[in-house]
Amino acid sequence: MYQEERLVKILQVLNEQISMSVVEICERFTISRDTARRDILKLVEQGAAIRTHGGISLPVIKETILAYRERVRSFSQEKRKIGEYGADFLEETGVYFFDVSTTVCCLAEQVNKKMQVYTHSLDIAEVLSDQSAASIYLFGGKLNEQNRFFFDIEGVNQLDKMKFDAAFLGAAAIMEDGIYFEDKEDAYIKSIVVQKASKNIILADVDKFSKSSYYKGMDWKNIHIIITNQCPPPAFCEIMKANNITLFVAE
Structure with missing residues (x-):
């Protein structure tokens, strides 16, 4: 699975449960911790998510x-x-x-x-x-x-x-x-x-x-x-x- 496709799927999960841990991302997409961290960094750079201790979550929305x-x-x-x-x-x-x-x-x-x-x-x-x-x-x-x-x-x-x-x-x-x-x-x-x-x-x-x-x-x-x-x-x-x-x- 290409990174962009995986990022879309990660965001889909986040929309359902607000946050994901690094471990959960690794297990769900069968990827290494390094790959999961690169995915997280990409989403954070794009402003689509924020880092949490041990994972990632949706950014705090304006409302x-x-x-x-x-x-x-x-x-x-x-x-x-x-x-x-x-x-x-x-x-x-x-x-x-x-x-x-x-x-x-x-x-x-x-x-x-x-x-x-x-x-x-x-x-x-x-x-x-x-x-x-x-x-x-x-x-x-x-x-x-x-x-x-x-x-x-x-x-x-x-x-x-x-x-x-x-x-x-x-x-x-x-x-x-x-x-x-x-x-x-x-x-x-x-x-x-x-x-x-x-x-x-x-x-x-x-x-x-x-x-x-x-x-x-x-x-x-x-x-x-x-x-x-x-x-x-x-x-x-x-x-x-x-x-x-x-x-x-x-x-």
């Missing part, structure tokens, strides 16, 4: 960017303050994981240093694409359209081979037995990430301490720092103290 920017306008001042406070923990040449939280998006807007940022979040990738300081690595997979993150088992397996200086994580709910999220797949990613990061930092407004959600992503023992906008209820302060978690209030 998606506009929808994201509408969401940005609705971010509360509290989230922005938490994000600004979290930026103090970013260091030059650091290697970080950013999750899908809107508060972590506020952190991403503060990035102005050379560093590596790994994420499975469509919004984080869009934010960081507007600045040239950080290198962005987007994990691929099927797009969860509601909460705007990518997931597949191969991406999770890649996490197992990595280390991060810090992971910056949001929360759907902070409960007495741990940190919870809305999506099972997202919670599973967090459960892996916290094992691979030297420091796990939760960015969450105080309302999250009064909410409940469905899927636990981490225990309190996995957390090193919590940044919020008000002092949490006393019961949670006791839990943090018992687990040697440092609390910062971004006022």
Whole structure:
């Protein structure tokens, strides 16, 4: 099969499932990794696709960017303050994981240093694409359209081979037995990430301490720092103290 014919078929697959890994391209078209990488480079040069960590995906379309920017306008001042406070923990040449939280998006807007940022979040990738300081690595997979993150088992397996200086994580709910999220797949990613990061930092407004959600992503023992906008209820302060978690209030 000639390259041009193969590129058309790759784009057909991308239109159905948003992203493909290098391994998937090799297996589907019976080609070597070098040939798959040349195909990816060609599609990227043509503007037909973007690189992801370990593969390729469709470029972020204009409507998606506009929808994201509408969401940005609705971010509360509290989230922005938490994000600004979290930026103090970013260091030059650091290697970080950013999750899908809107508060972590506020952190991403503060990035102005050379560093590596790994994420499975469509919004984080869009934010960081507007600045040239950080290198962005987007994990691929099927797009969860509601909460705007990518997931597949191969991406999770890649996490197992990595280390991060810090992971910056949001929360759907902070409960007495741990940190919870809305999506099972997202919670599973967090459960892996916290094992691979030297420091796990939760960015969450105080309302999250009064909410409940469905899927636990981490225990309190996995957390090193919590940044919020008000002092949490006393019961949670006791839990943090018992687990040697440092609390910062971004006022």
